[in-house]
Amino acid sequence: MSTSTFSSHLKSQKADFLADNGEGWTIVMGNEAGDLDSLASALGYAWLRSHTSGKAIAYITTPREDFILRAENLYALGLAGIIQPFEELYCSGDPMPSQVSQFALVDHNVLDTRYNTPTARVVAVIDHHEDEGKYKDTADPRIVEPVGSCSSLVAKLFQSSNLPIPPELSTLLLSAILIDTKGLKAGGKAVDVDREAAAYLIPLSHLARSEGLSALSDNQPITQRSSVQSLSVTLGEKKSNVSHLSTRDLLRRDYKEYTFTIPASDHVTRSSKMMRKGKGRREQLWIIKATDEGIAEKLWQGLESNEELRLKRRGFANFGFVDNAEIAEETEDEDEDDDEDSEEATTDEAAFGESYIARAYKQRNANATRKQTAPILRKILEGT
Numbered sequence: 001m002s003t004s005t006f007s008s009h010l011k012s013q014k015a016d017f018l019a020d021n022g023e024g025w026t027i028v029m030g031n032e033a034g035d036l037d038s039l040a041s042a043l044g045y046a047w048l049r050s051h052t053s054g055k056a057i058a059y060i061t062t063p064r065e066d067f068i069l070r071a072e073n074l075y076a077l078g079l080a081g082i083i084q085p086f087e088e089l090y091c092s093g094d095p096m097p098s099q100v101s102q103f104a105l106v107d108h109n110v111l112d113t114r115y116n117t118p119t120a121r122v123v124a125v126i127d128h129h130e131d132e133g134k135y136k137d138t139a140d141p142r143i144v145e146p147v148g149s150c151s152s153l154v155a156k157l158f159q160s161s162n163l164p165i166p167p168e169l170s171t172l173l174l175s176a177i178l179i180d181t182k183g184l185k186a187g188g189k190a191v192d193v194d195r196e197a198a199a200y201l202i203p204l205s206h207l208a209r210s211e212g213l214s215a216l217s218d219n220q221p222i223t224q225r226s227s228v229q230s231l232s233v234t235l236g237e238k239k240s241n242v243s244h245l246s247t248r249d250l251l252r253r254d255y256k257e258y259t260f261t262i263p264a265s266d267h268v269t270r271s272s273k274m275m276r277k278g279k280g281r282r283e284q285l286w287i288i289k290a291t292d293e294g295i296a297e298k299l300w301q302g303l304e305s306n307e308e309l310r311l312k313r314r315g316f317a318n319f320g321f322v323d324n325a326e327i328a329e330e331t332e333d334e335d336e337d338d339d340e341d342s343e344e345a346t347t348d349e350a351a352f353g354e355s356y357i358a359r360a361y362k363q364r365n366a367n368a369t370r371k372q373t374a375p376i377l378r379k380i381l382e383g384t
């Protein structure tokens, strides 16, 4: 299939879907952060499902104005011949037809409350986050495995289906795997499933077309070939080049919202957490409504005693706060030592004003991502 027919297939599929008002269709969606893994998994599984078990379309959850925040997504879509994503793909901002009731979840395993109407049914789950145990009676397949990239699980499904995979999709899935596993680096997030998926996809991707790569062409592992590694480097550069983005853009780029039910009181609280990643450094900032003091206490205690995250309290002066409202001139705080700021830290919980209680932490285990923190948070708040 040529690039132009792949993208025109998507375009006409979108038109059919809207003409049907969604009736009889399954919407395949990734998580709301909208990273390349979510995007590729949704497009990949929608293709597979629409060729095996009925009408399915990928829904791209990223809002139109946020699309530019992920240059690596635009780049990988470009490799797949999708140059104008908003025309070719069914995206956030397009109408959600009233007849839609079937959802397939990829790269997350709980249907967002926005779509969770009384008639909504989750008919498939393919994910690599912690399993929240839902939809066991309705989802088929229901695959939740801790692999490096959800795209690897989608690739594995293609492999066992014997359905020919378009090179555009191979390229997209491969790109997501490379991004998520930093080029399948040894000692990183890649597990065997990721390596096997990449080895399956590479000869079926654009890389093969440009270089005549085949799985058996020499003794070097296919994932170590220079064209694969250079794609990985390019994607990584696109992803980490964020110099054109503002602080607000950076936060929007990785925003995720979680809903937890707190036992004892009947609150439902929404906590959003932001983490910025530097070279091997990770910090956490928590902001809580002052009216939720019980939650704050529970949270501080749970977080600070957590042995996986190994959090170290940090004072807001480290981040340029001089008092409640003002932000200081840029201060250098590279390589701060672990003990200097514990005293002042206790005094500035009101850094975000009286309505909020805030604490900042340095994460001494910089390897733990949101994937580890989210279940810890749930345990602390829900006690399960």
Ligand SMILES: [Mn+2]
Binding pocket: 037, 038, 107, 128, 149, 150
């Ligand atoms: Mn993922």
